[in-house]
Amino acid sequence: MGRPREHDEQTRRTLLAVAGDLLASEGSAGVSVRRVSQEAGTTTRAVYSLFGDKEGLLRALYQQAAETMRHHHEAVPEDEDPLVEITALALAYRAAALEEPNLYGLFMSGAVPGFRPVGEDARLARRSLARVVQAVQRFVDTGKLPGRDPRAVAQQLWGLVHGLAALELQGHLGPPGQAEARWRDAVLAAVTGYRQPPSTPQ
Amino acid sequence: MGRPREHDEQTRRTLLAVAGDLLASEGSAGVSVRRVSQEAGTTTRAVYSLFGDKEGLLRALYQQAAETMRHHHEAVPEDEDPLVEITALALAYRAAALEEPNLYGLFMSGAVPGFRPVGEDARLARRSLARVVQAVQRFVDTGKLPGRDPRAVAQQLWGLVHGLAALELQGHLGPPGQAEARWRDAVLAAVTGYRQPPSTPQ
DNA sequence: ATCGTAACGTAACAGCGTCGCGATAGGCTG
DNA sequence: CAGCCTATCGCGACGCTGTTACGTTACGAT
Numbered sequence: 001m002g003r004p005r006e007h008d009e010q011t012r013r014t015l016l017a018v019a020g021d022l023l024a025s026e027g028s029a030g031v032s033v034r035r036v037s038q039e040a041g042t043t044t045r046a047v048y049s050l051f052g053d054k055e056g057l058l059r060a061l062y063q064q065a066a067e068t069m070r071h072h073h074e075a076v077p078e079d080e081d082p083l084v085e086i087t088a089l090a091l092a093y094r095a096a097a098l099e100e101p102n103l104y105g106l107f108m109s110g111a112v113p114g115f116r117p118v119g120e121d122a123r124l125a126r127r128s129l130a131r132v133v134q135a136v137q138r139f140v141d142t143g144k145l146p147g148r149d150p151r152a153v154a155q156q157l158w159g160l161v162h163g164l165a166a167l168e169l170q171g172h173l174g175p176p177g178q179a180e181a182r183w184r185d186a187v188l189a190a191v192t193g194y195r196q197p198p199s200t201p202q
Numbered sequence: 203m204g205r206p207r208e209h210d211e212q213t214r215r216t217l218l219a220v221a222g223d224l225l226a227s228e229g230s231a232g233v234s235v236r237r238v239s240q241e242a243g244t245t246t247r248a249v250y251s252l253f254g255d256k257e258g259l260l261r262a263l264y265q266q267a268a269e270t271m272r273h274h275h276e277a278v279p280e281d282e283d284p285l286v287e288i289t290a291l292a293l294a295y296r297a298a299a300l301e302e303p304n305l306y307g308l309f310m311s312g313a314v315p316g317f318r319p320v321g322e323d324a325r326l327a328r329r330s331l332a333r334v335v336q337a338v339q340r341f342v343d344t345g346k347l348p349g350r351d352p353r354a355v356a357q358q359l360w361g362l363v364h365g366l367a368a369l370e371l372q373g374h375l376g377p378p379g380q381a382e383a384r385w386r387d388a389v390l391a392a393v394t395g396y397r398q399p400p401s402t403p404q
Numbered sequence: 405a406t407c408g409t410a411a412c413g414t415a416a417c418a419g420c421g422t423c424g425c426g427a428t429a430g431g432c433t434g
Numbered sequence: 435c436a437g438c439c440t441a442t443c444g445c446g447a448c449g450c451t452g453t454t455a456c457g458t459t460a461c462g463a464t
Binding site: 001002003004005006044045049 | 411
Binding site: 002003004032033034048054189 | 436450451452459
């Protein structure tokens with residue numbers, strides 16, 4: 001019974017695509033409920049029917065960004081040398097961040113006003129790093145990172161790459177060539193450090 | 203000639219203090235020109251006379267945050283061991299970030315909608331790390347970080363601490379005790395790595 | 405054919421950043 | 435001392451925002 005819904009899955013996809021484009025082309029200021037729904041050829045009601053509210057729309061975008069990050073990581077081949085594989089994973093993270101800076105900003109921190117991932121969404125960010133945890137675990141198991149806690153190392157590497165990404169997106173790392181050198185060097189130093197057994201007990 | 207200005211230096215300080223308090227207590231959503239000016243006992247015009255526009259007000263807050271960060275760093279005593287001094291500097295960074303998360307978010311990236319530091323302000327962020335650059339320079343000069351470019355190392359350490367701060371503020375590092383352990387461990391690994399001469403030419 | 409109901413578009417609400425406009429207040433000139 | 439000049443003031447309006455109450459519409463069930 002009742003009127004059949006026209007705000008369907010297709011409309012949902014269109015809204016998400018438009019929101020993503022607007023975020024990329026005009027930044028967070030361009031993403032308003034009116035603007036997005038109008039450019040998607042529908043009305044503001046559609047956003048509220050499909051996503052609950054504006055934050056719901058942003059949450060969907062966030063999940064999409066997390067998925068993109070996960071795909072970038074899973075495309076990295078395994079390597080028996082931790083330095084090679086971890087460097088490749090870091091550069092995959094960098095590629096994802098540079099590819100869609102605004103989407104990455106939404107994903108990793110505060111590029112959009114009041115948006116903050118909570119609960120399941122916050123865990124989504126961590127899950128997108130599963131590939132890194134798995135790699136570090138493998139290196140620990142085979143004695144290549146002696147005495148290390150895989151989750152701790154993955155967290156710390158995550159911190160490093162996120163910080164480098166934030167700095168590069170703000171222009172603090174110079175031109176892309178120099179920036180990549182900074183990434184490689186930082187990862188190299190970190191992995192070198194992790195290859196030594198930790199001196200503080202954990 | 204003309205009417206004497208009542209939007210003076212005192213008004214400016216009051217507006218900045220109110221804006222800082224609102225940012226700390228209610229986040230970026232609480233900082234509106236109307237709200238700030240009203241709670242400061244003046245009118246919206248004062249903000250536009252003294253700061254140009256809302257972004258001018260935020261810029262002034264940003265500069266204040268940079269200054270706070272610089273002070274935290276300069277309070278760290280010198281030490282002949284790079285590991286000791288750099289760890290202390292990193293924990294000073296952490297303390298500044300945790301002390302006023304919203305101000306730090308404004309300072310380091312996108313905690314406020316359309317705000318992005320440019321030009322002189324972006325350089326201000328780098329200048330707040332002068333103490334780190336100086337320390338690394340000293341270690342390079344005395345051969346404790348052989349073959350390193352002080353500016354590159356400082357940038358990379360900056361990336362590391364910023365990333366860790368962002369992760370911790372988002373709750374990804376667990377309770378404060380574990381978080382501090384993560385910080386110490388990450389810095390330890392990085393410094394250990396920097397003590398080895400770089401294998402890639404720079 | 406009529407009714408019930410669910411989803412629709414519209415229009416309104418409060419709040420936002422910004423700025424044009426008339427009022428105001430003090431220093432300079434006569 | 436009176437009056438003008440002008441820089442600064444507060445007020446109110448403009449167009450925007452996210453959200454939602456409301457009247458309308460379209461279909462399945464009776």
